[in-house]
Amino acid sequence: PPRDYLGASRLGQSCERALQFEFAHAPKDDGQDFSGRSLRIFAIGHELEDLAIRWLRAAGLDLVTRKRDGGQFGFSVAGGRIRGHVDGIISEAPAALGLRTPSLWECKTMNAKNWRETVAKGVTVAKPVYAAQIALYQAYMEASVPGISANPALFTAINKDTAELHHELVPFDAELAQRMSDRAVRILRATDTGELLPRVARNRDFFECRFCPWAERCWGLPG
Numbered sequence: 001p002p003r004d005y006l007g008a009s010r011l012g013q014s015c016e017r018a019l020q021f022e023f024a025h026a027p028k029d030d031g032q033d034f035s036g037r038s039l040r041i042f043a044i045g046h047e048l049e050d051l052a053i054r055w056l057r058a059a060g061l062d063l064v065t066r067k068r069d070g071g072q073f074g075f076s077v078a079g080g081r082i083r084g085h086v087d088g089i090i091s092e093a094p095a096a097l098g099l100r101t102p103s104l105w106e107c108k109t110m111n112a113k114n115w116r117e118t119v120a121k122g123v124t125v126a127k128p129v130y131a132a133q134i135a136l137y138q139a140y141m142e143a144s145v146p147g148i149s150a151n152p153a154l155f156t157a158i159n160k161d162t163a164e165l166h167h168e169l170v171p172f173d174a175e176l177a178q179r180m181s182d183r184a185v186r187i188l189r190a191t192d193t194g195e196l197l198p199r200v201a202r203n204r205d206f207f208e209c210r211f212c213p214w215a216e217r218c219w220g221l222p223g
Contacts, residue, residue, distance in 0.1 A: 003023075004081075005023075005076075005080060005081050005082060005083045006019070006023050006081060006082045006083070006184050006187060006188065007083060007084065008075075008082070008083070008084030008132075008133050008136040008137060008140070008180075009084065009129075009133045010022065010129075011132055011133070011136065011180045011183055011184055012128055012129035012130070012131065012132025012133060012180065013129055014128075014200050014208065015199060015200035015201075015208060015212070016183060016186065016187060016197040016198065016200070017196065017197045017198060017199045017200070017214075017218060018199075018200070018212055018214060018218070019183075019187055020187050020190060020191055020196070020197050021214045021217070021218070023187060023188075023191060024191055026214060026217060027217075028213040028214060029213055029214060029215060029216040029217060030216075032213035032214075033213075044109070044160065045108075045109040045160075048109045048158050048160065049087065049107045049109070049158075052107050052156055052158060052165075053065055053088065053107075055165075056105070056156070059094075059097075060093065060094040060097075061090055061092070061093045061094075061097075061099075062090065062091045062092040062093070062101075063088045063089075063090055063091075063105060064088060064089050064090075064091055065087065065088040065089075072085040072086070073085070073086045073088070073089055073141070073144075073145075074086055074141075075137075075140035075141055075143070075144070077140060078184070078185070078188065081188055082181075082184045082188075084133070084136060084137055084140060086104060086105075086106070086137050086141060087105055087106050087107050088104075088105035088107075089102055089103070089104060089105065089141075089145055089148070090102065090103045090104075090105050090154060099151075099154060099169075100150075100151035100152065101151060102145050102147055102148050102151065103148060103151040103152060103153055103154055104134065104137050104138055104141065104148055104153035104154070105153065105154050105156065106130070106133065106134050106137070106153060106154075106155050106156070107155075107156040107157075107158070108127070108130060108155075108156070108157050108158070109157075109158045109160050110157055110158070110159060110160060111159075111160055111161055112159055112160075112161040112162060114126075114127075115157055115158075115159040115160075115161075115162075115164065115166065118157050118166060118168075119157070119166045122168060123155050123157070123168055123170060124170070124173075130155070131170070131173070131176065132176060132180045134153050134155065134170050135172065135173045135174075135176040135177040135180065136177050136180050136181070137153070138153060138172045138177065139172070139174065139177035139178075139181070149172045149174075150172070151172075152169035152170055152171045152172070153169070153170045153172075154167060154168075154169060154170075155167070155168045155169075155170050156168075196221060196222065198223065199218055199223060202223070204219050
């Protein structure tokens with residue numbers, strides 16, 4: 001179902017206008033809705049994440065993914081208009097692993113090309129959207145899980161083509177979290193007042209615009 005809030009998993013996207021369209025539920029361009037193939041890819045990702053939870057627990061991590069009432073861990077601010085749901089929280093880990101706890105756990109599945117790039121460059125450089133998501137989670141989960149922002153998050157990337165795993169420790173980036181929080185507030189305020197935020201590019205051939213589901217709508221409006 002459509003979200004009635006800005007999700008922390010999306011705020012790292014570079015185009016604030018696209019985020020505004022998404023938040024306002026602007027209709028996508030013709031043919032831009034998720035295909036059956038895309039939905040199957042998402043479903044496979046969820047199944048692989050469940051496997052990763054089992055693997056990490058088997059390695060000795062006390063990984064908590066649900067609250068006692070069965071709900072996801074997460075946060076809600078700005079009257080519920082900015083929210084996030086975390087994959088898990090590591091409450092304890094074997095000393096040999098060098099993990100400080102409590103710490104955030106975030107898991108993503110990728111094709112081989114994206115996985116190799118993430119391994120080579122690190123998540124912050126290769127996948128800035130994920131880095132922004134992690135920083136926001138570390139910032140806003142501190143209230144309910146004291147100490148989580150002081151300890152590096154564990155980021156797990158699963159290669160969907162080869163089943164290889166990449167684990168990476170991600171220290172809290174307070175400056176990034178603040179920038180993303182400011183972006184969320186900017187989007188909310190602009191949407192509330194009917195202001196159209198600037199698009200990310202000056203040229204329609206910009207690579208992000210070529211894959212944007214609102215490209216036709218966007219380029220038919222003022223810059």
